[in-house]
Amino acid sequence: MANDNNHFAGRISSHPSDSLNQLDPLVGKxxxxxxxxxxxxxxxxxEGGFFMIQHVELHRGDATIKGxxxxxxxxxxxxxxxxxxxxxxxxxxxxxxxxxxxxxIWFGDQGSENFFVGTFDEDMNSFSxxxxxxxxxxEATMTRMVPREL
Numbered sequence: 001m002a003n004d005n006n007h008f009a010g011r012i013s014s015h016p017s018d019s020l021n022q023l024d025p026l027v028g029k030x031x032x033x034x035x036x037x038x039x040x041x042x043x044x045x046x047e048g049g050f051f052m053i054q055h056v057e058l059h060r061g062d063a064t065i066k067g068x069x070x071x072x073x074x075x076x077x078x079x080x081x082x083x084x085x086x087x088x089x090x091x092x093x094x095x096x097x098x099x100x101x102x103x104x105i106w107f108g109d110q111g112s113e114n115f116f117v118g119t120f121d122e123d124m125n126s127f128s129x130x131x132x133x134x135x136x137x138x139e140a141t142m143t144r145m146v147p148r149e150l
Contacts (some may be wrong), residue, residue, distance in 0.1 A: 016049040017073035022098040023052045025124045028148060034140030071096055103127055124148055
């Protein structure tokens with residue numbers, strides 16, 4: 001994955017990729033409950049629709065994690081890639097997929113041994129799943145704070 005699209009300068013599409021539409025179910029504010037972290041996250045489209053932005057405020061033990069993540073369509077890999085940064089110095093990349101009621105997030109590239117797999121409920125107002133990595137993992141549920149009407 002390229003960390004930028006500099007090589008597309010002058011050729012960037014004037015319209016966001018339709019692949020970004022799979023992120024629509026995430027728009028809104030969510031309460032996160034899990035065995036490892038809890039807190040709030042919010043997803044919103046950046047003006048223009050080329051990026052979904054996630055704002056994070058999570059609590060893990062005594063630590064408060066405040067971060068931001070930009071999710072975009074990556075032309076090189078034809079997948080949804082993100083860049084996440086937070087107040088603890090994290091600077092990570094992820095690959096995203098939302099298909100129907102299934103949500104998958106891989107740390108780094110698709111196929112990574114560190115990943116999240118979850119399922120939305122029928123009204124798309126909550127999803128539960130598990131982060132998994134070699135030797136560990138944790139379960140989490142996200143519940144939309146203002147229910148979405150289908």
